[in-house]
Amino acid sequence: xxxxxxxxxxxxxxxxxxxxxxxxxxxxxxxxxxxxxxxxxxxxxxxxxxxxxxxxxxxxxxxxxxxxxxxxxxxxxxxxxxxxxxxxxxxxxxxxxxxxxxxxxxxxxxxxxxxxxxxxxxxxxxxxxxxxxxxxxxxxxxxxxxxxxxxxxxxxxxxxxxxxxxxxxxxxxxxxxxxxxxxxxxxxxxxxxxxxxxxxxxxxxxxxxxxxxxxxxxxxxxxxxxxxxxxxxxxxxxxxxxxxxxxxxxxxxxxxxxxxxxxxxxxxxxxxxxxxxxx
Amino acid sequence: xxxxxxxxxxxxxxxxxxxxxxxxxxxxxxxxxxxxxxxxxxxxxxxxxxxxxxxxxxxxxxxxxxxxxxxxxxxxxxxxxxxxxxxxxxxxxxxxxxxxxxxxxxxxxxxxxxxxxxxxxxxxxxxxxxxxxxxxxxxxxxxxxxxxxxxxxxxxxxxxxxxxxxxxxxxxxxxxxxxxxxxxxxxxxxxxxxxxxxxxxxxxxxxxxxxxxxxxxxxxxxxxxxxxxxxxxxxxxxxxxxxxxxxxxxxxxxxxxxxxxxxxxxxxxxxxxxxxxxxxxxx
Numbered sequence: 001x002x003x004x005x006x007x008x009x010x011x012x013x014x015x016x017x018x019x020x021x022x023x024x025x026x027x028x029x030x031x032x033x034x035x036x037x038x039x040x041x042x043x044x045x046x047x048x049x050x051x052x053x054x055x056x057x058x059x060x061x062x063x064x065x066x067x068x069x070x071x072x073x074x075x076x077x078x079x080x081x082x083x084x085x086x087x088x089x090x091x092x093x094x095x096x097x098x099x100x101x102x103x104x105x106x107x108x109x110x111x112x113x114x115x116x117x118x119x120x121x122x123x124x125x126x127x128x129x130x131x132x133x134x135x136x137x138x139x140x141x142x143x144x145x146x147x148x149x150x151x152x153x154x155x156x157x158x159x160x161x162x163x164x165x166x167x168x169x170x171x172x173x174x175x176x177x178x179x180x181x182x183x184x185x186x187x188x189x190x191x192x193x194x195x196x197x198x199x200x201x202x203x204x205x206x207x208x209x210x211x212x213x214x215x216x217x218x219x220x221x222x223x224x225x226x227x228x229x230x231x232x233x234x235x236x237x238x239x240x241x242x243x244x245x246x247x248x249x250x251x252x253x254x255x256x257x258x259x260x261x262x263x264x265x266x267x268x269x270x271x272x273x274x275x276x277x278x279x
Numbered sequence: 280x281x282x283x284x285x286x287x288x289x290x291x292x293x294x295x296x297x298x299x300x301x302x303x304x305x306x307x308x309x310x311x312x313x314x315x316x317x318x319x320x321x322x323x324x325x326x327x328x329x330x331x332x333x334x335x336x337x338x339x340x341x342x343x344x345x346x347x348x349x350x351x352x353x354x355x356x357x358x359x360x361x362x363x364x365x366x367x368x369x370x371x372x373x374x375x376x377x378x379x380x381x382x383x384x385x386x387x388x389x390x391x392x393x394x395x396x397x398x399x400x401x402x403x404x405x406x407x408x409x410x411x412x413x414x415x416x417x418x419x420x421x422x423x424x425x426x427x428x429x430x431x432x433x434x435x436x437x438x439x440x441x442x443x444x445x446x447x448x449x450x451x452x453x454x455x456x457x458x459x460x461x462x463x464x465x466x467x468x469x470x471x472x473x474x475x476x477x478x479x480x481x482x483x484x485x486x487x488x489x490x491x492x493x494x495x496x497x498x499x500x501x502x503x504x505x506x507x508x509x510x511x512x513x514x515x516x517x518x519x520x521x522x523x524x525x526x527x528x529x530x531x532x533x534x535x536x537x538x539x540x541x542x543x544x545x546x547x548x549x550x551x552x553x554x555x556x557x558x559x560x561x562x
Contacts, residue, residue, distance in 0.1 A: 170396040177355050177390040178410040178461075179382050188409070192400045269400040269441050 057239040066243035079247060081224040082213055085141050089148025090209035094202060097153045101160025122154050127215055134220040144216040151212035152205035159201025163194025196270045199263040206259045210252050304465055304497040305331040310363030312349050322522035323349045331499060336491055338512035339501045346523025347501045351469050355390050356380030389458030391468040395450035397442035404438040407456045428456035448479040468500040481539055484510055488536055505554050509547060510537060517557055527557055
């Protein structure tokens with residue numbers, strides 16, 4: 001009897017653990033706790049190591065700087081500028097990446113021929129071409145949009161190609177047998193079938209787009225969070241530099257969350273959305 | 280109960296005159312299929328003649344590699360014959376030497392694949408409606424016809440479900456409903472129940488027979504199950520592999536509707552044994 005209850009208890013423990021894994025609110029507890037631990041470790045380091053506030057400012061100084069920045073228009077102007085160039089560049093990347101991805105996904109030969117050149121555009125260190133981009137597009141917002149677009153486009157395109165290639169041959173036969181015209185095949189099969197892949201590319205792409213825009217701002221022009229960070233550094237305001245980075249991170253979180261939410265709404269039928277359960 | 284006829288597979292030269300009114304639902308003349316491969320050409324199907332009458336239930340039976348699926352896929356315009364011609368009703372699907380199917384001839388076909396091939400992002404009702412979309416019927420008529428078909432296959436309570444919420448047998452029912460929703464004259468089925476368990480398979484055979492009796496469609500079904508072939512068929516076309524060819528054609532005369540218990544009939548057993556021995560003779 002004792003052995004049986006032992007087994008039952010083990011089962012119960014497993015069940016509880018699985019419930020915990022599946023529940024969403026667990027993050028609302030663990031995230032603040034882990035964040036506080038991280039801040040504590042940070043504070044501890046600044047105290048024990050005796051490192052200067054110019055190198056690693058303590059968390060409360062960064063908090064103060066963030067608070068101060070939040071009260072100034074400068075931050076909002078910079079954040080809006082970065083947000084705008086990120087979103088514009090990202091939209092261009094999605095349009096070009098998905099369009100090119102569909103074409104290349106359908107035309108194997110063209111994809112094969114163009115592959116070395118497409119890969120070449122990716123292995124060129126993007127940061128290294130920023131001076132060229134500045135030369136061509138100037139110090140204004142166009143160069144930032146271009147950077148955001150070129151850095152994020154590839155992952156969108158690659159995933160779109162993969163999505164088109166992954167269409168079930170049985171589904172293709174089905175569309176032939178029911179004599180669906182080409183536009184019907186694109187709307188009713190190609191797009192929905194490759195959507196999970198495309199949205200994965202888009203999810204990754206939005207993060208790259210922010211990086212692209214900020215790198216562009218670092219190296220040229222006076223606007224945006226990247227340029228703001230450079231100004232803070234020049235003024236030796238390390239605490240405000242940290243605060244700026246935190247704002248950049250928050251913006252990244254927001255954009256990622258929006259794209260993720262779109263993904264869940266757009267493909268409720270897909271396994272990755274984890275809603276519909278089997279009978 | 281069953282009579283055996285001589286194989287009608289002949290050389291491609293021995294075909295009837297061009298354009299003669301046939302009255303056949305499907306007419307295949309001298310059709311062959313050869314695939315190019317590195318090790319030399321593979322003869323999937325040697326020149327074959329076959330006529331399927333309107334309302335007939337024909338089963339293509341054979342082991343894998345005998346060209347039965349290739350033949351069926353040519354009837355659906357999914358493969359192009361190397362030689363020969365295919366006519367569906369009074370329309371030409373493949374003229375001799377044609378490189379592409381004439382797709383107007385496909386309008387009177389429904390096809391059920393080995394896998395259900397339901398679109399996972401569409402609910403069952405929308406899956407059944409698919410062949411009607413962009414073809415004339417409006418939204419309401421499409422939904423009505425889909426609902427009616429769902430009732431016929433026993434899925435009326437699952438119209439709002441996604442395919443992955445259904446069992447394999449139910450998914451295949453939906454696929455059958457989809458194949459019939461535009462009311463084609465001919466239903467082509469490629470090992471439709473091959474992936475199902477034996478009990479579900481029996482149920483599906485009963486359902487299919489009933490649908491066939493109710494609607495009077497012409498059915499061509501591919502299978503490698505001898506008992507399924509004997510249970511369903513008016514006529515069994517026995518194919519043998521390497522190279523794929525028609526080995527024998529067997530008429531099956533059990534009265535309809537056939538109950539599952541027909542398999543206990545000694546004549547049923549005899550026929551199964553005969554077909555098995557024929558299949559066993561193959562090299």
